[in-house]
Every structure is written in structure tokens, then in C-alpha cells.
Amino acid sequence: MNPYAEVIGDPIAQSKSPLIHNFWLDRLGIAAVYRKQLVHPDGLAGYIASRRDDPAWRGCNVTMPHKTLVIPLIDDLDPLAAAIGAVNIVVPRDGRLFGCNSDVPGFLEPLQARIAAPAGGSRSRILVVGTGGAARAVVHALWDAGFTIILVGRTATRAAALAAEVAGADAAAIGTAALPDSDALLDESVAAVVNATSLGMTGQSPLPLSLDRLGPDAIVYDIVYSPLETPLLAAARRRGLRVIDGLEMLVGQAAMGFRLFYGQPPPRADDAALRALLLA
Template sequence: MSIPYAEVIGDPIAQSKSPAIHNFWLGRLGLEAEYRACHVRPDELADYLAARRAEPAWRGCNVTMPHKQAVMPLLDRVEPPADAIGAVNTIYRASDRSLTGTNTDAAGFLEPLAADLAQTHYFRMARILGTGGAARAIISALAGRGFTLVVAGRDPAKARALLEELAPTGEHHAINLTHFADPTDFAFGDRKQCLDLVINASSLGMQGQPQLAFDWSHAPPGSIAYDIVTAPLDTAFLQGARAAGHRTIDGLSMLIGQAAAAFGRFFGQAAPREHDGDLRELLTR
């Protein structure tokens, strides 16, 4: 009998770090199971799910671009928070072979911010740079935690549409990404009781992609810079933030956090997070 397995699907998929993360945890727990990567093109998505649904060893899959929204109508149910976010990044199979879609991106994104979010603030603002699939989860997560959002994209109309869909209450703002490219002399004043985030939720700055043009004069003192890009891990965006005196969070934080939430769905045990240091070393070799 085949050993249990889960996998990640996408197009392309070779760059995914998910197999390394899940197989590291499986090894530390001594579980007889494995995690794979499977290249699935858009026109193959329905056939892929039909085949896996009937395969006894398959426990589910993570879903990466470009399938996070396209997969939703192919599932038996979509549970919170994926239904609100409008994107699925994890599919798991129940004992009756039904397929449920969920989203662990929001939980993974929020995980490294837990200590900050536990505090009381006079005001919370997040500048979210990007309007793609990851931005959907981030907008939804932060709107539910008292943030005023500024979403910046190449197409401000798309940014506005995301806010109207995912954060319909509150005085949020949609602007052009180029707004942040040039310096500003805006005086921010006292931000001691405020929580300010600046988030690169786009692929800009990733290997093979243009750099994200962001001038750090747009970030209030004491801001937290968060980049979801994982290759390279120390992006120019994060380097600029540190040079301006800001705290930084890299893309592995969200990646590991969202993977841990999915791992329990697939393999029935919690990921051994006490080994995060060793995992990070493995992923950055």
C-alpha cells in the first residue's frame, strides 16, 4: 500500500519550498508519509482533482498560483476564511472523499505579528503594496483587526475593488503604486501608540522580477516592514527598511506559518515548530 502523501500544485511549481518544509517536519516527527510537488496547468486542474479524490494515499494539497481562485468551484465546500478571502490555498479530503478548501495564508501572515496585535493601539495603519492573490488574504486578515488600509497597485481601480469586496467598512484608500516611489517630506508626528505596517504583497523584488520602488520616507517612524518574497530572502525592500531604522519580517515567516496550519490538516499532527531555526537554515542554504 502506498504511503500517505500530500503535495503542492501550481504552474510553475519547481520554485516551491513547500516540499522541503513539510518533509522536514515529517522527518522530525518520524511519520511515514511524504510531501511532493506536482505541476498542474490550468486546463488540467479539474482532471487532477478528480484523480486525487479517488486515490487512497492522497491527503490533500496546497494550492499556489494561478489556481487559488480557479479551484474553488471544483470543490465540495469552501470553509472560512477562504470563503471571505475568495481564494483557496489548501485542500483536504474528508473520509467521505469530499474536498474542502480553506486558506492558511491569512493565519501564516499574522503569525509573526501576534505579539504586536495583542497590544492596544490608538491607531493601526497598513500600507499594502500589491493587488494579487496574496494581497487578498492580507487585506482580509488586517481589516478584521482594526487596521486602516492603504492598498497600492499598478491599477488603483483594482485596489479599490479589492477593498470594496474584502474590507467594505472603514475609511480605506486605494492609490497608484507609483505614489510611494518618490521621496516625501510629510511630517508623521508622534506614532508611539500606533502600529504601522508596510507590506510588499507583490512579486516585485523576487528573482527575475523588477525591484519594488518604495521610498522609506513614506513609512512612519517605528514601522514594521514585511516582505512576502522568499527568493531572495533579504530583499532590497527589507534592506532599505533596516537602513531607515525599521523592524523587518521576511517571507519565510509567512511561508512557514501557513505551511504549519496546512500540515495538521494533511497529517493529523501539529508541525514541530520548536525546530524552526533548523528549518530556516535548511531553506536558506
């Protein structure tokens, strides 16, 4: 049997991960496959147990609702995944299962390719909306990369709790606010706005955030990829602002998993062709 990796979740039909990984496998001529596997929460322990002894299994991506549930079932945990409290990659290593999280590099990759390096020792200010699991990864990523963060939650209390979780004794360095007050925080000093919530996703209400006070060079980044053009990104385009959509983060996340599963980097020079495939 050819080597294989997979993505697990519940539901899983919507996942674009097989398209991404199988595109890269084909381009590189690797005789392996990547597939999706529906795993209900009550079947997660059985799934992990069955894969431990499968010599063809190269690992899996883990999506909702298993990112925290899988942690007690694996042997070793990357420090960053431990800090975030979520695992989205599991790979076998010498008879043990290792868990890590690709949300951080996947999120940072497209942002760092666009945002100007801080000048004169100043740090770019990023406003992040969200306090859930995805937001934890985003805030950890920005904090570790040296950005100045303004964190907006449903309530200021929830935002302050996440700031304390990420920065500990330095939590006061992360500005916090409630979502109804966030418009007043947006001005030309904000280099980027990040939506790290599900607002704007298909079936969800739009994110209630005005972009009118942002400067012309600001970036608007929405991690949602269904739909790809969220109301927030549409509003940003109307203002002529630069945008990053959730598909870019998804591809960046997948790249880390691909290296771990198949032992070599994916052909990122083919990103344009991959994006066309994903949008078809």
C-alpha cells in the first residue's frame, strides 16, 4: 500500500486539504495519497489507536472538533501547540505520536510577505478580532513575531483573559477592548486588521467593523475561507486596501504538514496553479 496521510474532523466533507496535498504530490511525482476521513468525537480514540500500528500512515491534519480532544491521545507535544492548547498535525516518530500546530506559520506567512519592516525601532500595530481557538494561535503568532497587538473580544474581559494567557506578566502590553468599541481603535497607525472569528463565514453574520478610518496602506486579513470573499474583505477592496484571504493561510498551514508527512517541501512555485484549482 502506498503511504498516505489524511485530514480528520466532524464534519469533513468541506475540507480542501486533499486538493492541496494531492496537487503537490502529483507535481512532485510522489507515490502517496492524501485523503479526508470522517471521525466522530466518540471514535477519535479508536482512530488514533488504529493508525499507530499502520506502517503506511504518515500522519494526519486535525480539524474541528478534535484539535483539543486529540492531545491526551498522543505522546509528545510541540511547545507551541501546548501553549496554544490545540493540535492540528499528528505524525508518527519512532513508534510515538507527535503533535504540533501549523496555524502560527500558516497565518504569519502571507502577512510577513506584505507588511513593511518596523522602522526606527517601532513595531507595527495589528488589531485582532477574536478570542477563540483560532484567535489564540493568531495572537501567539503576532506576539512572538514582535508586533504590537490590539485584541478585541466579544467582551473586554474575554480579550483581557487571552492577553494574560499569551503574554503572562506582560499582558498589559496587549491592548484589549470589546467589539462594540473597536471602531474607535482603528486609525492610520493600525497596519493591519485580522478577523480571527467565524463572523463572515457562510451562514454567519458579517463582522460589524468599519474600516473607514484605516490608512491607505493598511492590510485586512480574514482567516475565513468560505466564502473566500467575506463581507469584510469586500469592504476592504472597495476602499482600495490590501487584503489577505483565508485560502492563503490554509495553503501556508498545509505546507508545514506536507513536509512532515512526506519528507520534502511542497512546490510553492506552483501556488498560482494551486489557487486556481481551489477556486474552480
